[in-house]
Every structure is written in structure tokens, then in C-alpha cells.
Amino acid sequence: MSNTLTGKVSGRMSSRGWAIALGIGAVVLAAILLVVYLDRYRDRVAGENAPTPVLVAKQLIPAGTPGTLVASNSMYAPTTLPAKEVEVGAIADPSYLSGRAAAADIFPGQQFTATDFAASDTASVDSQITGTQRAISISIDNVHGSLSQLQAGDSVDIYTSVAGAVKLFRPNVKVLTIPTIPGPSGGGNLVLRMETKDAATWAFAADNTQFYFVLRPVVGAKATKPSQANASTVLR
Numbered sequence: 001m002s003n004t005l006t007g008k009v010s011g012r013m014s015s016r017g018w019a020i021a022l023g024i025g026a027v028v029l030a031a032i033l034l035v036v037y038l039d040r041y042r043d044r045v046a047g048e049n050a051p052t053p054v055l056v057a058k059q060l061i062p063a064g065t066p067g068t069l070v071a072s073n074s075m076y077a078p079t080t081l082p083a084k085e086v087e088v089g090a091i092a093d094p095s096y097l098s099g100r101a102a103a104a105d106i107f108p109g110q111q112f113t114a115t116d117f118a119a120s121d122t123a124s125v126d127s128q129i130t131g132t133q134r135a136i137s138i139s140i141d142n143v144h145g146s147l148s149q150l151q152a153g154d155s156v157d158i159y160t161s162v163a164g165a166v167k168l169f170r171p172n173v174k175v176l177t178i179p180t181i182p183g184p185s186g187g188g189n190l191v192l193r194m195e196t197k198d199a200a201t202w203a204f205a206a207d208n209t210q211f212y213f214v215l216r217p218v219v220g221a222k223a224t225k226p227s228q229a230n231a232s233t234v235l236r
Helices: 002-049 067-072 196-208 233-236
Strands: 049-059 076-082 100-102 117-119 133-139 144-145 154-164 165-177 189-195 210-215 228-230
Touching: 067 100, 117 144, 133 196, 189 196, 228 233
Parallel strands: 144 210
Antiparallel strands: 049 076, 100 117, 133 189, 154 165, 154 210, 165 189, 165 228
């Protein structure tokens, strides 16, 4: 009788011990899972709020505006936004704009995305000027100088011959387009960039003087000093 009672008590104690152990194990497991969940939640929240660089429009950018013009005229502002607010395909590197053009109107405050700028292999004249800049067409019949080596995008110093003297007319002038066949025998016009306030002066000079183009270096060109020459200075 005593042995039977002892066995029953021992069995109940053993079952209770296992139940307590299982309960403790469940609590420990729940605590571990909770810690893992909280860590992952914090990581996710931190990731969603991580500052992410993006480019944002500072002004209206009309459709067709070349990306190089957007970059050179600082039509954007670099900023950072929480990752969860950054649009898909957002642009953070201004170099991405090179060779592309605005696919649609981009409004002030709008993030730049890859879909906003489509690849473009053309650059119209009106897209290469802005503000007070204008473009003027000059007949190559009135031009001497480095025409055989001239390319669109080059910069030149322009001298003019008038009243028996040659003098600097305008330094550092941007060439926007050149004739299909460069050189005097090719025919056609050169298109140059100028300021609107100089339009009348350019038009008069183009009709009544002879232009001489002096090609400037692509990089490292220094300012051109005004100079003038005539028969007496040449023969002196």
C-alpha cells in the first residue's frame, strides 16, 4: 500500500515537473520570438526612414528640355527624403541626365525619376539656349578661320575686319550647329549663341564685315584679351 501511494505521488510530481518545464520553455521561446520580431521591426522602420538622396525640380521643366541643360542651369536641388517617400526609379546622380531629355513637364518640387527623362540623341538649337541667350545664323561666306576643324559644341573667339582693321569682336562664342559639309565650299550657315542685347550688333557685323574664327581649347582656355591690328601695327 505504501509503495503504491509513493508511486502515485512520484508520478504526479514528475508530470507536474514536465508541465512546469514546458511552460517555462514556451515562455522563453515566446520571449525570443518577441525579441526577434522587435529587432526586425526596428530594422524595417529604420530602413523606411533612412535618409535617401534624390534630385527635386526647382522650377518648371518643360517637356523636351535636355538633361544637360537641366544640370548646367541648376534646375534641380539635391535633397534627402525618408526611403519610404522616395519614388520608384528616383534619380540621385546628375550625370544620369546626360544624353536624356524631359519626357513630360516636370513641376517644381517633383522628384526626378528614370521615367521623367527619356534617352535623346538630338539637341535642337532652342533647347541649347536659355534666359537672355539667343541663336543667330551666320553665312559661312562671311567667315574665315578654323572651319575645317569646327564642330558643334566648340567655342571660338571671333574677330572682325572693318575699316582697314581687324579687332576682337566677341570672345568665347558657343557654336550650336555647323553646316553638314563644313568649310567655305560646303555652303550653309553656322548657328552661334549670343545675348539678346547684342542681336542688332551681330546682324550688322554679319552683313557688313568679315568674321574670323579662332578655335579655343576644349579645356583650360584662358580669357582672351582684346586686341586690334591694322596696316601700321603689322608693318611696325
